[in-house]
Amino acid sequence: MTVPTNAMGPAIHFERVGLQLGGNCILSNVDFSVEPGTIHCIIGPNGGGKSSLVRCLLGQMPHTGTIRIGWGTGNVIGYVPQSLDFDRTLPMTVKDFMAMICQNRPAFCGLGRKYGPIVEHALKMVGMEGKRQRPFGALSGGERQRVLLAQGLIPKPDLLVLDEPGTGLDKAGASIMRDLLADLKERGVTILMIHHDLAEVRDMADSVTCINRNLVFSGEPEVELTPEKILNVFSPAGGTC
Amino acid sequence: MIMGRKLEDMHPVREEFVRPCNGGSETWWLIGCALLTLTICSLSIGVRKANVQSQSLHSWQLNAFRDLRAEERGTYSALYTAAIEIDDTHQNGDGEWLEVSDMEQDFVPPFVHDAAWRRQGKLVWQRKLLPAGTLDMALYLGEPQQKEISGSFLLVMQHSHGNGSGHAAPSTHPSHEIWYSPSPHPRLPASYTDQALITSGWKEVVPLRGRDEIMRTKGENVS
Numbered sequence: 001m002t003v004p005t006n007a008m009g010p011a012i013h014f015e016r017v018g019l020q021l022g023g024n025c026i027l028s029n030v031d032f033s034v035e036p037g038t039i040h041c042i043i044g045p046n047g048g049g050k051s052s053l054v055r056c057l058l059g060q061m062p063h064t065g066t067i068r069i070g071w072g073t074g075n076v077i078g079y080v081p082q083s084l085d086f087d088r089t090l091p092m093t094v095k096d097f098m099a100m101i102c103q104n105r106p107a108f109c110g111l112g113r114k115y116g117p118i119v120e121h122a123l124k125m126v127g128m129e130g131k132r133q134r135p136f137g138a139l140s141g142g143e144r145q146r147v148l149l150a151q152g153l154i155p156k157p158d159l160l161v162l163d164e165p166g167t168g169l170d171k172a173g174a175s176i177m178r179d180l181l182a183d184l185k186e187r188g189v190t191i192l193m194i195h196h197d198l199a200e201v202r203d204m205a206d207s208v209t210c211i212n213r214n215l216v217f218s219g220e221p222e223v224e225l226t227p228e229k230i231l232n233v234f235s236p237a238g239g240t241c
Numbered sequence: 242m243i244m245g246r247k248l249e250d251m252h253p254v255r256e257e258f259v260r261p262c263n264g265g266s267e268t269w270w271l272i273g274c275a276l277l278t279l280t281i282c283s284l285s286i287g288v289r290k291a292n293v294q295s296q297s298l299h300s301w302q303l304n305a306f307r308d309l310r311a312e313e314r315g316t317y318s319a320l321y322t323a324a325i326e327i328d329d330t331h332q333n334g335d336g337e338w339l340e341v342s343d344m345e346q347d348f349v350p351p352f353v354h355d356a357a358w359r360r361q362g363k364l365v366w367q368r369k370l371l372p373a374g375t376l377d378m379a380l381y382l383g384e385p386q387q388k389e390i391s392g393s394f395l396l397v398m399q400h401s402h403g404n405g406s407g408h409a410a411p412s413t414h415p416s417h418e419i420w421y422s423p424s425p426h427p428r429l430p431a432s433y434t435d436q437a438l439i440t441s442g443w444k445e446v447v448p449l450r451g452r453d454e455i456m457r458t459k460g461e462n463v464s
Contacts, residue, residue, distance in 0.1 A: 062263035071255040 008072040009158050009190030011036045012057065017065035019052055026052045027063070030211065032218040036072060037188040038206035039181060041195045041221075045234055048212040050194045051082065051163055057192070058161065071158070072188070078157030080148050082164045082194075088137035094147055095119065095132045101151040115154075122150040127176050141168030149177060160184060162193040166200065178204060198225060298447060301439040303421055306449040312361040313391050316383070317419060317446055319350035319357070320396055324417040327379075327398055338379035338398060341366045351383065362391030371433065378433060388425035395420040395443060397433060419446045 012034040019027040027049045034040040042050050056063040058079060086092075092100075092107070098119045100107040111119060123129045126146040131139070139147065145168050152160060160181075166174055181191055181204065195201050201208055202221045210216035210224070216233050217224045298304055305317055326349060327339050344352040351358060352366050364383035371378045381396035397418045420443040430437035435445070 056261070057259060059259050060262050063259075063261045067259035069257045069259065071257060075255075075257070 008074065008188035009037045010072055010075070011070040012159070012190070012192065013066070013068040013070070014053070014057075015066040015068070017053070017056060017063055017067060019049070019056060019061055019063045021052075021062075025213065027056070027211070028214045030065070030215050032209050032215060034190060034192055035207065036070070036190050037185065039185055039191045039193065039204055041193050041201045041205040041208045042211055043195060043198065043201060043208060043233075044211040044216070050211050053211055054161055054163055054192070054194060069159070074156075074158040076155055076157045076159070078152035078154075078160040080152040080160070080162040080165050082167060084144065084148060086137070090137060092136045093133050094123070094128065094136055094139070097136045097147065098123070098151060098154070102154050118154055119150075122153045123147075125153060125176075125180055126150045127172070142170050142173045145169055146173055146176070149180070157184075157189060159190045159192065162191070164194050164196060166195065166197055174200075198230065201225070301435075301444055303444045303446045304449065305446050309421070309446065310391070313394075313421070315357060316351045316361045316364060316391060316394060317421075317448075320381075320383075320394060320419055321448065323349050323352065324396055324398065324419070327381075327396075328416050331379075331398070331400070336377075338368065338370060341368050341381065360390075362387045364391065364394065369429075380429075380433060382429070384427075385425050392421055392423040393425060393427045395422070395427075395429075395438070397438075420444065421446050 014030050014032050017027060017030040018025075030049075030053060042053065044050050052061060055061045057067055057069075058077070095111055096107045099111040099115070102115045102119060103112050105112065120129060120132075123132060126149050128143065128146050128150060131143065136144070136147070145165065149162075149165060152162070165177055169177060178200075181193075185191060193205075195205075202225050205221050207219060208221045208224055209218040210229070210233055212233055217229060303309065305314065309317060323344065327344075330339050331337065341352055345354065347353075348355075351361065351364060354363075358364070362385035364385050366381055366383045369380040369382060371380075377400040379398040381398070383394040383396075385391040385393060397420065399416060399418075420438055422443050424442065427443065428441045430441045438445075
């Protein structure tokens with residue numbers, strides 16, 4: 001594992017984190033750390049509590065236990081959701097969407113002069129610079145995912161949280177995302193990412209944590225992602241609280 | 242430990258604890274708002290001074306609700322409604338006051354001889370018109386055949402241009418008045434002003450309106 005010496009991103013510590021919603025146990029006793037300036041992947045079966053854990057980190061869930069973020073120089077979190085619920089007939093272009101995300105003034109007033117180059121740069125990073133004026137509802141799933149990734153880059157994040165960013169991405173899109181994440185990592189950004197492609201996790205992650213309501217394993221992918229463990233986790237007899 | 246170095250040594254730690262979103266603050270805000278609303282309401286109720294009006298009747302007046310018997314109240318209510326009908330016919334017709342016999346035929350209570358009429362003392366009604374050239378007035382006098390059940394009623398119909406001197410409260414004089422006498426054969430005065438009727442032993446019946454009852458319930462009206 002390589003750790004950048006000029007790491008600026010935060011370290012994250014999950015300590016005995018639990019979550020109960022409506023009497024159902026979603027998470028129990030989750031205990032692991034994310035090192036600064038690394039790509040940390042969270043894997044696990046569907047309904048295992050991965051997205052809930054991320055939402056706990058974002059302060060959107062009534063979790064128990066402790067989540068500590070040890071910030072470096074900055075404290076900006078970028079978040080890329082799994083999907084976006086919106087009306088496809090909404091007359092909103094990609095530029096309008098970015099304006100809505102980036103600035104405080106209403107999107108119908110247009111993108112502010114200050115944000116124009118920033119948005120342009122973010123869209124360029126995800127290969128969507130030529131589709132600024134396209135209606136957001138007319139984008140394909142992969143294109144929309146790229147735009148969601150672009151909005152997570154404004155302002156420049158110190159911690160980037162992604163919830164299954166590879167969903168719907170084609171080969172070119174996946175390649176752009178991989179390069180982008182590698183670039184962000186070079187710049188010291190801590191990346192916490194839910195991912196379901198284990199080959200890709202093994203390829204690009206510095207560390208991996210498997211969640212199935214409770215912590216199954218956490219460590220380096222080369223060590224932890226053994227066929228036995230994977231088979232055990234993704235078999236029908238899943239873990240419980 | 243990463244590469245033999247402690248995490249905290251590598252990284253200038255400025256720790257932030259992620260607070261769980263458990264809705265606790267919303268609960269306190271809601272309780273606060275509820276308490277504030279209750280406090281404001283309580284203070285408003287305490288501070289508000291109801292404008293208590295004392296509605297005292299004159300000695301020559303009766304309260305329709307309190308001072309009449311049940312049968313008399315029935316007659317009074319029917320007469321009150323009939324008066325509006327009589328006045329309306331007088332104003333929109335050729336200026337004639339309705340005959341008692343006409344109203345009896347048209348089933349207008351209390352003039353029609355129905356079960357209620359029998360129960361309420363079988364009042365015998367007669368109409369008296371004032372001589373032409375003076376006030377535009379008509380009197381409907383009802384005398385009971387069963388004096389133990391009901392007293393006598395006098396419906397005084399008068400057109401607005403007929404209101405004049407001699408009335409107890411000219412400014413508030415209505416187009417019709419209902420007077421009551423406990424006597425089965427009361428004495429009718431020579432002139433039909435309020436003063437004359439009062440002198441002859443009649444008492445004006447004052448109705449209890451919905452607004453009066455609301456004010457009484459709220460404690461704004463002490464009668």
